[in-house]
Amino acid sequence: MKILGIETSCDETGIALYDGKANQVIFEALYSQAEEHDLYGGVVPELAARDHINRLLPLLKNKMEESSLSLKEIEAIAFTNGPGLRGPLMVGAGFANSLSFALDIPVIPVHHMEAHLIMAKFDTDDLTYPFISLLVSGGHTLIVKVSSSDKYKVIGQTKDDAVGEAFDKTAKLLKLGYPGGPEIERRALLSEGKHHFSFPRPMIDSKDLNFSFSGLKTSVLYKVKDLLKKEDLTDDTVNDIAFEFQNAAIDCLVKKALKACKIERSQSLVLSGGVAANKYLRNQLEKYKGAINLYYPDQKHCTDNGLMIAFAGFQKIKDRSNDFTIEVKPRWSLENV
Numbered sequence: 561m562k563i564l565g566i567e568t569s570c571d572e573t574g575i576a577l578y579d580g581k582a583n584q585v586i587f588e589a590l591y592s593q594a595e596e597h598d599l600y601g602g603v604v605p606e607l608a609a610r611d612h613i614n615r616l617l618p619l620l621k622n623k624m625e626e627s628s629l630s631l632k633e634i635e636a637i638a639f640t641n642g643p644g645l646r647g648p649l650m651v652g653a654g655f656a657n658s659l660s661f662a663l664d665i666p667v668i669p670v671h672h673m674e675a676h677l678i679m680a681k682f683d684t685d686d687l688t689y690p691f692i693s694l695l696v697s698g699g700h701t702l703i704v705k706v707s708s709s710d711k712y713k714v715i716g717q718t719k720d721d722a723v724g725e726a727f728d729k730t731a732k733l734l735k736l737g738y739p740g741g742p743e744i745e746r747r748a749l750l751s752e753g754k755h756h757f758s759f760p761r762p763m764i765d766s767k768d769l770n771f772s773f774s775g776l777k778t779s780v781l782y783k784v785k786d787l788l789k790k791e792d793l794t795d796d797t798v799n800d801i802a803f804e805f806q807n808a809a810i811d812c813l814v815k816k817a818l819k820a821c822k823i824e825r826s827q828s829l830v831l832s833g834g835v836a837a838n839k840y841l842r843n844q845l846e847k848y849k850g851a852i853n854l855y856y857p858d859q860k861h862c863t864d865n866g867l868m869i870a871f872a873g874f875q876k877i878k879d880r881s882n883d884f885t886i887e888v889k890p891r892w893s894l895e896n897v
């Protein structure tokens with residue numbers, strides 16, 4: 561079955577055509593609006609919605625032509641109907657539903673975070689239920705107990721900023737542009753440890769599985785303000801701040817993810833979402849690979865993309881009844897999928 565995935569929950573316009581039965585990607589395309597939003601230091605929802613409208617059709621037309629396919633070959637459409645930004649979600653919902661009506665094929669609404677999570681199953685048959693998922697993105701920081709293909713229990717979450725948001729805000733105050741995660745990671749790699757900064761790891765020793773990242777970000781803010789009283793930040797200083805910020809944030813994620821596995825007696829840990837693209841996070845968790853089985857999507861499928869929506873949509877067609885709706889849900893708990 562050829563299923564078209566459409567992702568428009570934030571600032572990436574993602575499409576993919578996936579053949580579920582053959583487990584084959586026919587095409588995928590991504591248009592990132594990051595450069596446009598970089599001017600404003602973060603995503604502007606209205607601009608994101610407008611740009612999705614401009615990009616979706618040309619992106620699809622171009623890929624269909626390139627692959628010499630006709631629209632009639634698409635057998636189902638999956639689209640993100642939440643959580644995310646309302647305007648951008650509505651663009652994807654309108655597009656997907658119009659196409660499904662015109663082609664007379666099923667349309668499948670997909671939970672964005674469920675799609676991130678499920679994407680870890682894309683290249684492996686080994687992952688079996690139950691497992692623990694560390695789901696880390698720009699809007700969410702969740703530890704989820706996954707008992708079956710549609711049974712999710714959130715057992716840990718952030719009390720304030722999402723970890724990706726903390727990367728983005730810290731990058732903004734270091735003037736590293738948007739999105740901040742990849743740039744913080746790059747600058748941390750350049751650090752030669754000339755300055756020994758020390759930032760807090762909030763809630764790292766708390767008994768629960770929750771997180772807090774706003775204090776860490778504020779601590780970087782105070783340090784930067786302090787340094788700026790004396791002189792402008794040099795590249796070395798920025799690299800060292802990025803290094804210590806990344807260490808602190810990732811220490812918290814690693815500790816709580818391992819704790820969750822221990823409490824729930826789970827041997828499998830799935831790492832997903834945009835922040836899962838971070839190599840340092842992957843490497844830190846890899847160290848425990850003897851004790852736990854670790855799964856994560858390839859790097860380009862950690863951040864938002866159309867394939868994860870097509871792949872999740874295909875799982876839904878296989879596993880569930882077709883009781884579909886076109887409503888978008890900007891706020892939507894994984895526990896209610």
Ligand code: KG4
Nearest residue numbers: 697698699724739741742834835838863864
């Ligand atoms: O999943 P995603 O693409 O969009 C949301 O659903 O939010 O995640 C985007 C987030 C951004 O906050 C971005 O800075 C972060 O993921 N991110 C990273 C890296 N790549 C993306 N954070 C740390 N290191 C990275 N390499």
Ligand code: ZN
Nearest residue numbers: 697834863864
């Ligand atoms: Zn995402």
